[in-house]
Amino acid sequence: MFWGKSRNIIAALEVGSTKVAVAVGEIRPDGTLALLGIGEGPSGQVRKCEIVDFEVAQGCVREALAAAEQKTDVVIAEVYLAISGAHLRSSNTRVTTQVNHDGDEVTQDDVQEIQDMAAAQPLPTDHAIVHHLLQYYVLDDGSKTDNPIGLASKKLTAHFHQVFGLATRLQTTIRCVKELSIDVKNYCLSSYATAQAVLTRHQKQAGAVVINLGGGISDYIAYQHGAVVHTGVLGVGGDHLTNDIVSGLKIPYAKAELLKKTEGSVILDPADGDATITLPGAYNFEERNLYRASLNTIMQARQAEIFEIILDDLQSAHFWPDFAGTIYITGGASQVRGLVELASQIFPCPVELAHQSPFDGDQIYGRRPDLSTLLGLLQYARQAELEVPASRGLARVGQSLKRALASMRLI
Amino acid sequence: MIEFTADGPFAGGKADPLFPDRVRIIGLGQAGAAVCDQLVLHGRPGQDIWVFDSDQQTIEASVVPNRHLIGASTVHGLGCSGDLDLAREIVQQEAARLADTLRGCDFVILVVALGSSTGLALAEHLTQLGRHAGAKVIAIGVQPFSFEGWARRERSVAAIATLRAECDSVLVLAHDRLDASPDAPRNIRHRFHLMHQLMAQAVQALAQVVCKRGLIQLSFADVRSLYGRYQGAEALENCWVAHVDGDIHDTTGELIERLFNSPMLADESIWKLIDHAIVAVSGTRDLGLSDVQEMVGAFQQRLETDIAIATSASLDDEQHDRVRMTVLLAMTAPIPLEAKPATAKTPPKTPRVLGDTVSLAHLGPKKKAAPAAKTTVADEKPAPKSAKPKPAPAAPKPAPAYLPPVAIVGETIGEEPPIHDPRPDRAPDETRTRYVEARQEEMQFEPTRGRFENTAETIYRGENLDQPTFRRRRLAIKL
Numbered sequence: 078m079f080w081g082k083s084r085n086i087i088a089a090l091e092v093g094s095t096k097v098a099v100a101v102g103e104i105r106p107d108g109t110l111a112l113l114g115i116g117e118g119p120s121g122q123v124r125k126c127e128i129v130d131f132e133v134a135q136g137c138v139r140e141a142l143a144a145a146e147q148k149t150d151v152v153i154a155e156v157y158l159a160i161s162g163a164h165l166r167s168s169n170t171r172v173t174t175q176v177n178h179d180g181d182e183v184t185q186d187d188v189q190e191i192q193d194m195a196a197a198q199p200l201p202t203d204h205a206i207v208h209h210l211l212q213y214y215v216l217d218d219g220s221k222t223d224n225p226i227g228l229a230s231k232k233l234t235a236h237f238h239q240v241f242g243l244a245t246r247l248q249t250t251i252r253c254v255k256e257l258s259i260d261v262k263n264y265c266l267s268s269y270a271t272a273q274a275v276l277t278r279h280q281k282q283a284g285a286v287v288i289n290l291g292g293g294i295s296d297y298i299a300y301q302h303g304a305v306v307h308t309g310v311l312g313v314g315g316d317h318l319t320n321d322i323v324s325g326l327k328i329p330y331a332k333a334e335l336l337k338k339t340e341g342s343v344i345l346d347p348a349d350g351d352a353t354i355t356l357p358g359a360y361n362f363e364e365r366n367l368y369r370a371s372l373n374t375i376m377q378a379r380q381a382e383i384f385e386i387i388l389d390d391l392q393s394a395h396f397w398p399d400f401a402g403t404i405y406i407t408g409g410a411s412q413v414r415g416l417v418e419l420a421s422q423i424f425p426c427p428v429e430l431a432h433q434s435p436f437d438g439d440q441i442y443g444r445r446p447d448l449s450t451l452l453g454l455l456q457y458a459r460q461a462e463l464e465v466p467a468s469r470g471l472a473r474v475g476q477s478l479k480r481a482l483a484s485m486r487l488i
Numbered sequence: 489m490i491e492f493t494a495d496g497p498f499a500g501g502k503a504d505p506l507f508p509d510r511v512r513i514i515g516l517g518q519a520g521a522a523v524c525d526q527l528v529l530h531g532r533p534g535q536d537i538w539v540f541d542s543d544q545q546t547i548e549a550s551v552v553p554n555r556h557l558i559g560a561s562t563v564h565g566l567g568c569s570g571d572l573d574l575a576r577e578i579v580q581q582e583a584a585r586l587a588d589t590l591r592g593c594d595f596v597i598l599v600v601a602l603g604s605s606t607g608l609a610l611a612e613h614l615t616q617l618g619r620h621a622g623a624k625v626i627a628i629g630v631q632p633f634s635f636e637g638w639a640r641r642e643r644s645v646a647a648i649a650t651l652r653a654e655c656d657s658v659l660v661l662a663h664d665r666l667d668a669s670p671d672a673p674r675n676i677r678h679r680f681h682l683m684h685q686l687m688a689q690a691v692q693a694l695a696q697v698v699c700k701r702g703l704i705q706l707s708f709a710d711v712r713s714l715y716g717r718y719q720g721a722e723a724l725e726n727c728w729v730a731h732v733d734g735d736i737h738d739t740t741g742e743l744i745e746r747l748f749n750s751p752m753l754a755d756e757s758i759w760k761l762i763d764h765a766i767v768a769v770s771g772t773r774d775l776g777l778s779d780v781q782e783m784v785g786a787f788q789q790r791l792e793t794d795i796a797i798a799t800s801a802s803l804d805d806e807q808h809d810r811v812r813m814t815v816l817l818a819m820t821a822p823i824p825l826e827a828k829p830a831t832a833k834t835p836p837k838t839p840r841v842l843g844d845t846v847s848l849a850h851l852g853p854k855k856k857a858a859p860a861a862k863t864t865v866a867d868e869k870p871a872p873k874s875a876k877p878k879p880a881p882a883a884p885k886p887a888p889a890y891l892p893p894v895a896i897v898g899e900t901i902g903e904e905p906p907i908h909d910p911r912p913d914r915a916p917d918e919t920r921t922r923y924v925e926a927r928q929e930e931m932q933f934e935p936t937r938g939r940f941e942n943t944a945e946t947i948y949r950g951e952n953l954d955q956p957t958f959r960r961r962r963l964a965i966k967l
Binding site: 124127129163198202231311313316320321323324327367368371374378 | 569570634635636637638639667670939940942943944946948953954956957958959961963965966967
């Protein structure tokens with residue numbers, strides 16, 4: 078039977094401001110993940126992780142999916158989608174339920190009830206929930222636990238970190254994919270996905286902040302005692318550095334992007350003085366000499382501002398006074414020179430560039446910080462797939478048929 | 489022969505209108521209406537109660553005789569759906585109708601939910617009217633549940649600040665305080681109902697106190713001394729209510745035990761905060777001074793901490809063989825430092841957990857206060873009553889990201905970065921001066937946001953972050 082030995086394939090899709098990328102992986106029978114390949118293409122009309130032109134963005138997604146299918150020889154019928162954007166907000170909340178059993182023993186039903194209550198938390202108008210991430214449970218004597226089942230308590234309180242965003246913006250991104258006959262199996266906050274790729278359990282326990290410097294946005298997530306305690310999205314990213322260079326040095330966008338990557342630094346060096354950079358001419362662009370100090374001043378001002386805003390937000394969060402962990406920086410815009418030095422000057426705690434967790438597959442992708450969200454999303458998808466019981470019988474037939482039809486673009 | 493004419497308060501076997509034209513209770517918004525309904529159904533008869541809301545359903549469902557729908561021409565009886573700006577607009581439109589609301593009364597008790605829209609806008613307006621009319625304004629409000637979101641919570645915090653600047657006394661209760669009670673109903677509708685009952689009992693007790701009528705009299709000054717002193721204004725929640733309704737034949741011990749089983753007193757941490765209490769006792773003519781003394785004494789004995797207690801007692805012939813005891817607990821001292829969040833200096837820009845807001849900090853696990861917080865206590869005191877009331881906090885407006893250029897003269901530049909002067913015929917010395925007076929006000933084009941022209945602006949503290957940082961910070965760029 079054609080569905081008899083189907084492989085457990087998962088796909089992750091990220092629609093970013095600079096690129097659209099699709100990662101395809103396979104969950105092996107022992108539960109490990111193997112990366113089969115990544116298809117990617119430039120992103121069009123996506124600004125700050127929000128779609129500005131639906132058709133153009135959809136075309137980019139289509140191309141990236143096709144590239145991934147071609148590379149991995151896999152038909153993609155459903156994807157896990159990374160969600161981001163400056164409209165996303167978060168809050169810490171708690172939910173309490175009474176335990177009404179003999180002996181006041183907490184059961185799975187109580188835990189399920191409390192999760193249902195968390196999912197039903199009221200949100201601001203026009204907002205939809207993205208995640209409600211469990212932090213810990215509190216029993217009636219004030220003790221905290223990750224797993225309250227079997228413990229005795231008259232009352233059970235669960236602390237959650239909930240992430241929500243504008244429903245219309247979320248729908249636009251999901252619809253962009255679904256209209257290509259690709260199911261969105263689940264979605265995940267970008268920063269949460271990134272953390273799955275770069276943080277170990279030990280690092281989450283010890284306390285960590287992951288800052289993902291993307292093209293259109295900078296998002297960050299904070300862990301303490303193994304739980305998510307704070308998330309944030311700032312609608313400023315690497316594109317803003319480039320835009321500032323365009324505005325300040327009066328050069329085309331493509332030249333500015335190249336200049337940023339090849340010559341730029343976010344550390345001001347007094348030795349630069351009047352040192353200049355020669356920007357080679359092209360058929361419609363005359364060769365120009367630019368002051369290196371000017372370039373670095375523009376970049377340093379923007380990058381320092383991003384870090385200062387993030388620090389300001391972190392300092393206002395309740396976890397910060399007790400935070401004793403490390404800040405990890407990743408993302409495409411983290412490849413700028415002098416970034417860690419600048420961050421170390423601003424953040425009052427250790428700062429490092431993040432390294433991705435090892436995985437099976439082409440290791441060249443593991444060295445690219447701009448793919449950390451995508452690879453983290455794949456890890457998230459693996460975890461989600463392993464938690465859901467494997468479908469059997471008719472359900473499996475249905476899935477296989479759906480995939481076959483999807484491959485023909487009939488649904 | 490001497491004839492006796494029954495002209496006392498219970499003449500004719502029926503209570504005369506209580507405090508006519510003196511104490512007016514006004515329920516604002518849906519919550520206010522619900523509290524006033526409780527007063528009409530279970531409170532003393534003859535009270536002067538009014539209700540205002542923009543939601544027709546609320547008004548129609550209310551049992552208060554004096555109920556008024558506002559803003560019908562704008563929202564058509566559909567309410568403001570949490571839009572405070574719309575509610576303020578409606579209130580301004582109805583200003584002429586509202587002008588006479590407080591005429592002739594000495595005391596006004598406003599009942600409002602602090603996270604609401606119509607209620608809050610009305611409270612702001614009526615408070616000002618009350619001050620102009622010379623009436624003493626007491627506001628009693630309830631903070632929203634923590635799960636109602638940070639937006640409502642921040643709105644309630646701003647509302648408390650506004651009301652405290654304007655009102656004579658502000659009593660703030662918190663919905664979340666009922667969480668600690670194992671007897672509090674789990675059904676949210678019932679829980680709201682319970683809170684409305686508690687607020688109604690608090691209003692009833694306040695009315696009893698300020699009307700100076702009864703066996704043992706207190707006055708408005710007693711209320712004001714507890715809820716109008718804002719040395720501890722960091723505390724948002726400053727009032728806890730307990731109530732017991734019993735039979736005159738119940739023993740004092742039973743009554744006090746039931747009083748202490750009130751839902752709001754289930755959280756034992758509140759006793760660390762409470763330093764004052766008003767005990768309002770009312771009952772039939774059979775209620776004697778010794779009974780009151782015994783009840784208050786038993787209440788005092790039951791307390792674990794020593795707090796100052798003021799007692800008011802009154803008779804109510806409508807209560808057949810019943811006795812009611814309402815306790816208003818108050819916190820007048822600042823919150824202990826260790827209960828304050830370490831980063832209280834700056835308001836949160838991001839959603840926060842319940843336990844981290846100032847008022848309910850003691851609910852969550854105790855956090856070690858950062859040294860910086862200790863120095864901010866004095867800074868956070870509200871303006872004194874005599875000070876000009878603070879305007880309502882306005883939404884941050886995006887500041888112009890591109891300010892008119894100021895040219896350079898008269899000042900030595902010093903540490904400022906050198907500014908490039910494109911004029912080739914200028915001597916080097918002249919470039920180091922600043923033309924302070926010359927300011928180009930005209931021909932300021934709106935600066936372009938470049939690549940982000942078609943996207944939603946990213947505004948942070950009034951600055952448009954899509955504009956280049958070097959330009960906003962006026963950094964010199966050599967070309």
